[in-house]
Amino acid sequence: MKHNIALFLLTLSIALLSGCWDRMEVEDRSTVLGLAVDIAEEEKEDPINHSDEEEIPTAEVGMIEVTAQLAVPGQIPLGPSQGGGGAGPEESVWVVKAVGHTLSEAVTHLQQQLSSTIFLGHLKIFIISDEVARKGINEIIDFMKRNPEVRRDAWLLVNGERADETLEVAPKLERIPALYLSNMLDNSIKMGKLPKVRAGRFWIALENDGQDGYLPYITVKSKENIQVSGVGYFRDNKLVGHTKPYQIAFLNGLIEHNPGGSTAVVKLADHQTVQLQSTKRKSDYTVTLERQIPHFTVSVEITGNITGKNDEGIQLDQNSTISSIEKTAEKTFKQEYEKLIKETQNQQSDILGLGEHVRAELPNYWDEEVKSSEKWREIYEDVPVDVTVTVKVEGVGLRAK
């Protein structure tokens, strides 16, 4: 009897433990590395999940065109040793387009064109066109969050023009454009040039009551390269504006992104400038309630090195020069910080999360006066913010003067 049971269990375990249900060969998967969402220019589709007699409502964006960059199996280099030569981007990736009422419908349509199952687990970049982002991205975010394969460390980007252009870019350094772009952004974080705004961080900011999200704003340069040209900031789920490229450095200072690395030009006199590269940033926020209005004091501390000067007349070996550089930099930076904050205030987009400070540190005020994120945005528009800046120059490089 005992042997029979053991035999039965053994046989059963062969059937149950082998796990054949979820066997999936790499070749059977369409690995999507990049997705781009645009507004469909022509509104025609061959519906596959609804009858075409019926009028189907769209999400806030309208008809969507989705472009996917798929990895072609066997063409992806496995390591650095295999790099160089070989196939160019045209052969190692495949770009497919589909149209739909919503993003999830468009992806279904995309699947209809492919023989193998779409796999989003390696999705690196997700690009939204400026136009789409301005109409609202609720449905797009819902799709990304609902799908268990999409990861939070993917990059969500806003493209100034058409998003699909980004996926057709052919960079010289890497075979896969999507990987090149995501590596570029990852390195920008390490070099201190871009805040850590992967999709996960952005979603958190979007959900917070006293905070709005921002995303890298990119533009395509001459069909070959991509440039981060600012951050696009949101009000609720709609893009309302974007900064200039140089302002990212100041945003980094305000949110204390370390290590530093951005360079700023400090104008000493009419024809004299020095390049100041930050190495460390520190920022501190205090909020006080005065006459039922929150007052913010932001103190930013930037430590940096001089990396260049344009005029031999600047005496970098003198303490007085250094301190005058520090003074001038403090003044310029303060203006820039205030300008950046003012711009977001005009658009009611609290990307610094000042509202979160209010919610966290003045809970009574929040519970009585603010309550909701809409109300906070109205208050944020004219909230007074004082910025104080301290700049410390640590080094001037190897040259002694």
Place this chain on the structure above:
Amino acid sequence: MREPRQITATQTMMTITNSMVGVSVLALPRIASEQVNSGAVLITILGLFLAFVGMMIIAALGIRFPNDSLIQSSKAIIGRPLSYLFGFFIFLFFIIIVGLITREFSFILSSFLFPDTPATVLIGTMLIVVAITTRNDITTISYIQFVYFPFIAFPILLLVFLAFPEMDIRQLRPFVGNQTTFQDFIEGSLIIAALPFVHIGSFILSIYIPHTQSTKHAIRGSIFGAILSGTLLSLIVLVTVGVFGMNDVRNPLWPVYVLTRMIQLPFELLERLDILFLIIWILSAFTTILSGYLIVIYNGSQLFNLKSHRVLSYLMLPIVFIMALYPQDILQLYDLLRTVGLYGLLITMLYPLLLLLVAFIRKKRGAVNEA
């Protein structure tokens, strides 16, 4: 059959921790935050303190009746018929709880690892492994828990450690939450205390007491176990809410799993840690379901006057299995867990308290024959 008394305080502590850190942990920050938004950490501590009190009630009963399990001592305290009635409730309650958490386990696995594997297979495999394990005596089971303990406790600490730099302190404040009332906190801490792993963690103690080396070991083990598991669970809620904030933590069904997708080892040693943590979580699910299943068959065997809990090891399997298949979808499952769990507080906390009071009034004591 009287088994030898060999379980030590350390093993008791580890078993309680393993049982408390279980399937529902992945959802815990969401459940806590749904009640009192940024007060999630506070409410977890409150809820777990309530659970600690419940555990101490069972331990106090254990001091009075060092050689008896709950059903045996209740016979002496409130008489045979009533003790059978309540014993049957306990039996039934834990069948439901174990079934539901096994289903929750299969839901999570099929969402992330095995999308095409039928739920019956996932549930069945887990229950078969658990049933085979419960064929051992309780001392051996406590050794099994001992072995698994480091694989559960250390990865959680690692997760907390890795997620710590990602935290934003603003997300945790105010500690009492925005726009919350006192009532929210009462309800919330009851809901936390009514989570299935809390029931299992505190009730496993009632089974261990007659098998520990001495009641002192059981008491010491339960206190340390409650503190350790409470700390681990509170830390998990702390980092998860600290990273996601009170609103985004409510979005995913299992925020702790999403957290494992956001963290990285230093120097990018491994790009993806989520699968690693999922495997560890399967271990912790196993230890929790094992404890729950043991409670079911142990109480069952005492209820039906059987010689040992082993008799029911395989017999209970189909019943728990059917219970696991009952919920239609994940939302119904969580609704059921909440309702059943809250009623369960009557069984796992109020009933032992009642027993303790009656025993105190009627001056009932168990036979003291410490070896």
